[in-house]
Each structure stands twice: as C-alpha cells, then as structure tokens.
Amino acid sequence: MNPYIAAAVAEMDKVNVSRLEHPGSWAMDPASCRFVAAFARALEARRVMEFGSGFSTLMLAREIEPHEDNYLLSVDDSPRYSALAKEAMETSACQAKVEFRVAPLRPRLYGPRLLLSYALPKGLVGAMGPFDLALIDAPHDSWNPEAVLYDVFPALDLGGYALIDDANAPGRAATMTAWRAAFGEAADFIHLEGIGNGLLAIEKLSDDGPQYPFKGALSASAKTIADFARTFSGDRE
Numbered sequence: 001m002n003p004y005i006a007a008a009v010a011e012m013d014k015v016n017v018s019r020l021e022h023p024g025s026w027a028m029d030p031a032s033c034r035f036v037a038a039f040a041r042a043l044e045a046r047r048v049m050e051f052g053s054g055f056s057t058l059m060l061a062r063e064i065e066p067h068e069d070n071y072l073l074s075v076d077d078s079p080r081y082s083a084l085a086k087e088a089m090e091t092s093a094c095q096a097k098v099e100f101r102v103a104p105l106r107p108r109l110y111g112p113r114l115l116l117s118y119a120l121p122k123g124l125v126g127a128m129g130p131f132d133l134a135l136i137d138a139p140h141d142s143w144n145p146e147a148v149l150y151d152v153f154p155a156l157d158l159g160g161y162a163l164i165d166d167a168n169a170p171g172r173a174a175t176m177t178a179w180r181a182a183f184g185e186a187a188d189f190i191h192l193e194g195i196g197n198g199l200l201a202i203e204k205l206s207d208d209g210p211q212y213p214f215k216g217a218l219s220a221s222a223k224t225i226a227d228f229a230r231t232f233s234g235d236r237e
C-alpha cells in the first residue's frame, strides 16, 4: 500500500473534527476531513491548493501551519462562500498563510472536451506552485471536476498528490476513466471507496500529459453545458 495513505488511514481517527466546528452536509464528510488532514500530515505538506473553500480550508491550514513557508491557495467560484471561509480563518487561531481567490466557472475546451474550469488569471496556479497537495472538492458533488485536475496537475510537484472528494458520486466513474486515459503512466490512481463519500488519491509520477481523450467527449461536453446553465439558476451564490 502507498505509505502516505497507509499512514493517514492509521492516524485519521486521532484527528479531531469537532461537532461544534463541522458546519453540516455541504462540507466534506467528517471521515473525509480526517483523512485529508492525516494525509497532509503524513506528506508533511507545506504548499497546498484547494478548489472549494469552506471547512476544509481550516483543516488544511492547521496541518501546514507548523511548517516554515507554508502556503494555502483556496479557490472558489462563490464570492459569498469564499468570504465566509476567509472570515472563519481570520477568527481562528491558525496563523498559516492562506490566500483566497474567487474565480467564476467558465466552459473551456480541453482538446475535444468542453469542460467547466475556474477562470483564474493565466499562469497564477503555476506561479504559486509547485504544490505538494491539491484538494478538489468543488463546486458540488454532482458537477464534473474533470478540468480542475487538468489545470492543477502541471503545478503539482513530482511525487505530489491530488485528492478528489465525493469519488463515489454518480458520474465520477466516467471522470476517472477520462483522467486515467489522459494521464496514463504519468499518474497513479487510488480510489478509497470506504472513506466518506469516497476519495480518489492521485500521485503525480511524471510531467507527461494530459492527452485529452476523444472517448466520452460528447457526453462530458453536454454535461458542461447543463452545469454551466446551473451557474445562472441561483444554484451557486
């Protein structure tokens, strides 16, 4: 078994996710929170990025805090929830360096695949990396996070990891198939089905790829259009 995953599984029950602090069902499942924190600790992660600001921001910030030059870049498409996460950080005792960014979700072509991507300033993710760890937990478990991994992968350190929450959610199997096809030998995928609503750990093994697959491009693109329409429906605030 992967040593960092083994260490995190062994230690995750010791991570305190206070019922008073855990905000509710929209946030990562408490077991997933525990694993993510224990995994960041096992990795000794110092530079971290996350997509989906909220309770996980505080969990990650607390893990990187003991390390010098720590940095967490937290991205969300919602100005309201980004501001709430920022306020929670500022009123906590945690001294980690956390930067919040709001970036709207926009359709973008990745080869033949039209996917929803966070419209961050060009080059920002690369400039702030390399990252030891990226957590992808947004915008919602029913939305396709495929592009987010394509965007962050080049900024991961070799041997760095991406963690995807809600890996058991409907539709995620198709996303995982696309990622495996796109990255081939450049990444190792470990699906932890028994933690929360499933977590997918992806280790970066080389800088190769992604090679965006044609297979599934039509259905992924149709889903992007449907998800993008939801950004105007008040589903995202």
Ligand SMILES: C[S@@+](CC[C@H](N)C(=O)[O-])C[C@H]1O[C@@H](n2cnc3c(N)ncnc32)[C@H](O)[C@@H]1O
Pocket (backbone or CB within 6 Å): 023, 026, 027, 028, 051, 052, 053, 054, 055, 056, 057, 076, 077, 078, 081, 082, 084, 137, 138, 139, 140, 141
């Ligand atoms: C699956 S949630 C996870 C957010 C974060 N990773 C966490 O675990 O707390 C995804 C979205 O919830 C939204 N969100 C954040 N704070 C929220 C709140 N207080 N109430 C409802 N939604 C919230 C954010 O816009 C975020 O993109």
